[in-house]
Amino acid sequence: MDRKIRVLVAKPGLDGHDRGAKFIARALRDAGMEVIYTGIRQSPESIVETAIQEDVDVIGLSLLSGAHNILFPKVVVLLKEKNAGDIIVMGGGVIPEEDISYLKEKGVQAVFTPGTKIGEIVDFINEKVEKRNK
Amino acid sequence: MTFPDKIVNGDIRSIAKGISIVESGGIKSDDLLNKLYNRNCSYIIGVTGPPGAGKSSLINLLIDEFKHHFRKIAILAVDPSSPFTGGALLGDRIRMQQHAMSESVFIRSMASRGHLGGISGATKDAIKIVSAAGYDLVIIETVGVGQSEIDIVKLSDTTILILVPGYGDEIQVMKSGIMEIGEVFVVNKSDKSGSEKLATTVKWLLKENYGNKSYLPPVILSSVTNNTGIKDIVKAVLNHKNYIEKNGIDRDKIKKRIKDDINILLKRKINEFIQHHLKYPENIEKWVNLVISKKSTPYEIIREIKDNMILDVKEDI
Numbered sequence: 181m182d183r184k185i186r187v188l189v190a191k192p193g194l195d196g197h198d199r200g201a202k203f204i205a206r207a208l209r210d211a212g213m214e215v216i217y218t219g220i221r222q223s224p225e226s227i228v229e230t231a232i233q234e235d236v237d238v239i240g241l242s243l244l245s246g247a248h249n250i251l252f253p254k255v256v257v258l259l260k261e262k263n264a265g266d267i268i269v270m271g272g273g274v275i276p277e278e279d280i281s282y283l284k285e286k287g288v289q290a291v292f293t294p295g296t297k298i299g300e301i302v303d304f305i306n307e308k309v310e311k312r313n314k
Numbered sequence: 315m316t317f318p319d320k321i322v323n324g325d326i327r328s329i330a331k332g333i334s335i336v337e338s339g340g341i342k343s344d345d346l347l348n349k350l351y352n353r354n355c356s357y358i359i360g361v362t363g364p365p366g367a368g369k370s371s372l373i374n375l376l377i378d379e380f381k382h383h384f385r386k387i388a389i390l391a392v393d394p395s396s397p398f399t400g401g402a403l404l405g406d407r408i409r410m411q412q413h414a415m416s417e418s419v420f421i422r423s424m425a426s427r428g429h430l431g432g433i434s435g436a437t438k439d440a441i442k443i444v445s446a447a448g449y450d451l452v453i454i455e456t457v458g459v460g461q462s463e464i465d466i467v468k469l470s471d472t473t474i475l476i477l478v479p480g481y482g483d484e485i486q487v488m489k490s491g492i493m494e495i496g497e498v499f500v501v502n503k504s505d506k507s508g509s510e511k512l513a514t515t516v517k518w519l520l521k522e523n524y525g526n527k528s529y530l531p532p533v534i535l536s537s538v539t540n541n542t543g544i545k546d547i548v549k550a551v552l553n554h555k556n557y558i559e560k561n562g563i564d565r566d567k568i569k570k571r572i573k574d575d576i577n578i579l580l581k582r583k584i585n586e587f588i589q590h591h592l593k594y595p596e597n598i599e600k601w602v603n604l605v606i607s608k609k610s611t612p613y614e615i616i617r618e619i620k621d622n623m624i625l626d627v628k629e630d631i
């Protein structure tokens with residue numbers, strides 16, 4: 181049996197708007213991936229611990245409160261500390277254009293804002309994971 | 315340090331990777347399991363019941379209570395894979411996320427990956443990984459089950475069956491299958507009407523079924539909302555553990571599991587033999603056409619294959 185792509189969909193921060201996270205979780209499921217959903221209000225620490233225990237290839241962070249510039253990079257830093265810097269981090273939510281380059285600088289590999297076609301996200305994951313597992 | 319040693323040492327990343335390896339199967343998985351095989355020493359609890367009965371939420375509360383009795387607890391939570399896309403949404407974890415940072419708790423979501431029976435094909439091997447890593451309690455949560463998905467019994471030392479009111483009359487609990495496998499029965503959502511009546515019916519049924527056997531499964535009312543019955547469930551599990559250890563039933567269970575392992579490995583090897591030696595993928599079309607054109611039947615084809623087969627087992631397996 182082949183290895184399935186495993187994705188953790190997580191919501192850090194304090195906002196409870198999880199419609200987007202749930203939509204992504206379902207869409208990735210329909211693309212044949214195994215999606216673990218943590219629920220809302222997760223700390224970066226618990227997201228990283230969960231990602232390691234679940235041995236995921238990708239973490240998808242969803243945030244609508246505006247704290248992305250702090251919380252997304254924190255996840256990247258903690259992953260590196262735990263020797264798990266190979267796990268791909270992507271983000272989504274209401275994120276201003278000017279923050280995206282900052283987040284990418286900090287190791288968030290892609291940022292998807294409202295209006296993104298779901299196929300684009302699926303392609304991104306497939307490509308990145310294939311490269312990672314080579 | 316070698317990879318298997320890292321698992322034995324309890325390194326979380328290695329344990330997680332180990333489970334992914336046994337989920338993927340193949341030679342890598344065989345090698346790893348071979349090295350870790352005889353390190354099995356966990357107590358294994360299976361938690362099963364219909365979808366939405368409260369399995370994950372109950373386990374979340376049970377973890378706190380079991381921490382007083384076990385050093386390290388691993389939870390393997392199985393959810394179904396799509397039969398169409400192979401994808402899965404693994405959501406059991408949401409209810410247990412408060413334990414994500416606990417050093418003595420390891421939680422892993424597993425997709426059933428086409429396996430029927432309530433667990434995934436790799437669940438039994440994932441148990442071996444966490445067991446080798448020193449988790450002395452393993453809790454397996456099955457997918458939400460119906461009437462006959464009872465594979466969990468083979469894996470667990472104690473099976474907890476969780477029922478909730480509203481699933482039908484007493485004829486439902488009198489049916490064969492799932493109602494016969496519990497060693498601890500829990501009627502959850504006891505804050506809902508009908509739970510007392512269900513508990514009474516199940517108690518009556520168990521008395522009828524078990525007659526004067528030395529172990530009668532207890533029936534416990536619980537509610538996650540009101541946090542009641544949790545201690546009673548743990549007590550009942552420990553009581554059953556004590557019972558099976560005293561009567562040597564735990565040894566019988568281990569024997570049966572080893573038998574199953576050998577059986578499964580043998581069947582796999584025989585299947586590989588069929589695929590390679592009999593060139594199944596190439597020949598199956600030909601065989602089907604022989605039957606369709608009425609030149610042969612499946613029985614005749616098999617007889618012919620058998621007669622022509624030179625079993626050079628050493629070379630082909």
